[in-house]
Amino acid sequence: MTDGQxxxxxxxxxxxxxxxxxxxRFRELVRAAEQRVASAQxxxxxxxxxxxxxxxxxTSTPPVICxxxxxxxEMRVAAQPASEPFMTISQSATDWARFTTQMxxxxxxxxxxxxxxxxxxxxxxxxxxxxxxxxxxxxxxxWTCTMYFGVAPRxxxxxxxxxxxxxxxxxxxxxxxxxxxxxxQGQVRIAGDMGFAMQLGMALFM
Numbered sequence: 001m002t003d004g005q006x007x008x009x010x011x012x013x014x015x016x017x018x019x020x021x022x023x024x025r026f027r028e029l030v031r032a033a034e035q036r037v038a039s040a041q042x043x044x045x046x047x048x049x050x051x052x053x054x055x056x057x058x059t060s061t062p063p064v065i066c067x068x069x070x071x072x073x074e075m076r077v078a079a080q081p082a083s084e085p086f087m088t089i090s091q092s093a094t095d096w097a098r099f100t101t102q103m104x105x106x107x108x109x110x111x112x113x114x115x116x117x118x119x120x121x122x123x124x125x126x127x128x129x130x131x132x133x134x135x136x137x138x139x140x141x142x143w144t145c146t147m148y149f150g151v152a153p154r155x156x157x158x159x160x161x162x163x164x165x166x167x168x169x170x171x172x173x174x175x176x177x178x179x180x181x182x183x184x185q186g187q188v189r190i191a192g193d194m195g196f197a198m199q200l201g202m203a204l205f206m
Contacts, residue, residue, distance in 0.1 A: 046116030048073040052124070054115075055085040060093040070115065086124045088148040098143050103134075103166070122203040126150060128196050129158035136165035149200075160192040160200070 012020075050070045057065040068075060069082035076082075091099065127150035135142040143166070148154055168187045171177035179201060182188045190197045 049117040053081040055088040091145045130160045131158040133163040163189045
């Protein structure tokens with residue numbers, strides 16, 4: 001009851017109360033559960049339909065490269081690509097060491113943005129290269145990774161460089177910070193082709 005409303009002196013009939021109060025609430029719970037199931041089914045279908053190859057290379061001497069082959073609801077790591085890679089991730093041995101130690105768990109834990117068919121199709125539309133630079137680590141160091149998209153020959157230098165702090169990435173991955181908000185707030189700095197950076201952001205984070 002809200003303030004000022006009189007308290008009823010006569011209780012409602014049992015059947016009226018159950019029909020008008022409890023039954024509608026149960027219907028709401030059922031519909032909410034149905035929506036969750038439909039959303040989960042959509043995500044499952046998208047993941048199972050994912051098809052494509054991602055190349056991941058370490059520019060050591062000699063270089064090391066593995067292929068992530070997606071298909072039939074499975075991710076298989078192999079020495080040969082199942083198809084022409086739609087994306088190549090490249091980093092030095094030093095950056096790989098930092099990635100697997102100090103940055104463990106920073107990437108790949110965001111279940112809101114899985115690499116399903118819809119996201120792969122958006123990434124396939126990209127053609128270019130971007131360099132990510134993360135700074136702000138406890139030891140004062142930084143981390144660099146270059147990503148190549150499309151099948152065109154690699155440029156000598158990426159057309160876009162994105163620089164941000166490691167804790168900003170952690171907040172974005174945890175859902176505590178929206179990527180667009182991070183950019184507006186100046187936590188993400190972009191140099192070079194701004195248009196390509198925006199296309200990349202739409203493909204990877206939307």
